[in-house]
Amino acid sequence: MSMASAVAAQDWAAQARLAVERALTQWVPEHASAGLGASMRYAVMGGGKRLRPLLCLAARRSVSAKEPLELREVLDQAALRAACAVELIHAYSLVHDDMPCMDNDVLRRGLPTVHVKFGQAQALLCGDALQSLAFELLTPEGAQVEPRVQVELCRLLSVAAGHAGMCGGQAIDLQSVGLNLNREALEEMHQKKTGALLVASVMMGAACAQAQLLPEGAVQHLKTYAAHLGLAFQVVDDILDVVGDTQTLGKTAGKDADMDKPTFVSLLGLPEAKALAQRLHDQAQAALVASQLPHTEVLSALAQEVIDRQH
Amino acid sequence: MSMASAVAAQDWAAQARLAVERALTQWVPEHASAGLGASMRYAVMGGGKRLRPLLCLAARRSVSAKEPLELREVLDQAALRAACAVELIHAYSLVHDDMPCMDNDVLRRGLPTVHVKFGQAQALLCGDALQSLAFELLTPEGAQVEPRVQVELCRLLSVAAGHAGMCGGQAIDLQSVGLNLNREALEEMHQKKTGALLVASVMMGAACAQAQLLPEGAVQHLKTYAAHLGLAFQVVDDILDVVGDTQTLGKTAGKDADMDKPTFVSLLGLPEAKALAQRLHDQAQAALVASQLPHTEVLSALAQEVIDRQH
Secondary structure, three states: OOHHHHHHHHHHHHHHHHHHHHHHHHHOOOOOHHHHHHHHHHHHHOOOOOHHHHHHHHHHHHHOOOOOHHHHHHHHHHHHHHHHHHHHHHHHHHHHHOOOOOOOOOEEOOEEOHHHHHOHHHHHHHHHHHHHHHHHHHOOOOOOOOHHHHHHHHHHHHHHHOOOOHHHHHHHHHHHOOOOOOHHHHHHHHHHHHHHHHHHHHHHHHHOOOHHHOOOOHHHHHHHHHHHHHHHHHHHHHHHHHHOOHHHHOOOOOHHHHOOOOOHHHHHOHHHHHHHHHHHHHHHHHHHHHHOOOOOHHHHHHHHHHHHOOO | OOHHHHHHHHHHHHHHHHHHHHHHHHHOOOOOHHHHHHHHHHHHHOOOOOHHHHHHHHHHHHOOOOOOHHHHHHHHHHHHHHHHHHHHHHHHHHHHHOOOOOOOOOEEOOEEOHHHHHOHHHHHHHHHHHHHHHHHHHOOOOOOOOHHHHHHHHHHHHHHHOOOOHHHHHHHHHHHOOOOOOHHHHHHHHHHHHHHHHHHHHHHHHHOOOHHHOOOOHHHHHHHHHHHHHHHHHHHHHHHHHHOOHHHHOOOOOHHHHOOOOOHHHHHOHHHHHHHHHHHHHHHHHHHHHHOOOOOHHHHHHHHHHHHOOO
């Protein structure tokens, strides 16, 4: 990617991030019953990289080629809802994951976690309500997008969030503390725990399209891109847990090693883990080229960010 | 309702209950990752009255009048998925509600609760995965039902389960311990906490229909029926908490009073609470008559069961 297109991609991503913040502010209810609105907003609006929404919107951008203007707006709006829905699932998973019965973490993005601030019962409900809200966002009354697309979005998100995706991965994670997972088992855990939702982010963006206008196999290549990016993301996470410090990370560093959790670093060593992250990044970029889609520059920049990040 | 039609309604309900048990056995994954399948099945297959699935299927029956046979089968299948989805939401809410940070209950339907049997972390994930699975069931690949209907089902369920429904009601419940709620506030809590999902059960069944074939206002009357039934259900729950014993209930009796929670009995006294349950039942039955739908006998029998139940 040239310097000029890298800057353009960054500008686009900054605009997209703003749109997501605005939409989340609008759609996460401030005044929900009995403090639930306050805890939901706290969980969602506390910053974060918004990687999943950006992946979703960048994937939508990559498949938006030749639509009539009106249809383009409808599909862009559906993608914005999808982007927020996937972020709500991510946010709920962090709230529940931080609870004392799970990782028992008190710090997230430098702030007290939801259960520390609002109590465990409220944190439990907050997470539950965020998951429901994700599906509510995907199925608004009077939407102009084809119902077929809405159904596809709900399917992609529910499968990625559930037993075969994120929750399944977390269950493997729970069970794997203190075990010597081999690389295959470690990859399976991460493919489910974080990979599934990252892949869904991309696939949901890609679902907001007129499929018949796309190059053959393009969506499959986007899926390959997302799978490699998802695994790279986790490898980098494991590296940062070792080389990062608590202040930069905004969460407790060294946590995985302390809890005797298997990681790519514990399995492969630091140099090989770094090389793996780079290889996965390169494969993600190659899949974008193979897709033959004209506007993959933001997806490309996001893959670069994933391996360059410091937190 | 005549004796003969009451018996016919019971037969139909028994068949429907069997269909639900079979479908849940098929759709709740036995072999999901790392024990998650086992906890999910334990949470779902432990019996229970299946009131919500039956309401859904009975509502579908009430709106299934003149469709061609093929369409009828498609809509029946969609309603069976809806019935199971709503039961999964109910089941997840019980799993989370029983956890130590919420009601801290160790007994459910006479068996150890999920967190007692599988641990708190697994219970948390189990509930989360059950909620995802509900939306997965509503959006299967290759479904023959119109996508428009699937979207409507997802919308009804997500709204009823989330901040404006069940989770919102639970948040109010949390906040109301030790407070003197007035009747209006108590009703609002229950309308959200249990009423919303009972209403959604009926509305989801009613959504599996060709709307243009129905008498005018029929769906609105079904909603009125469900709202009254939902509140009657809660009033009876409060009555049973006082007059029932732990063995018959299959859960800890006297729990609400012990926890200083406001109930219809604490607010109105036992005789007036019983009279209220009867009035709500009568209003539910009147709404069925007003709907002018030809096959409401199962809905009618279910309303009767709700106020006659001993557990």
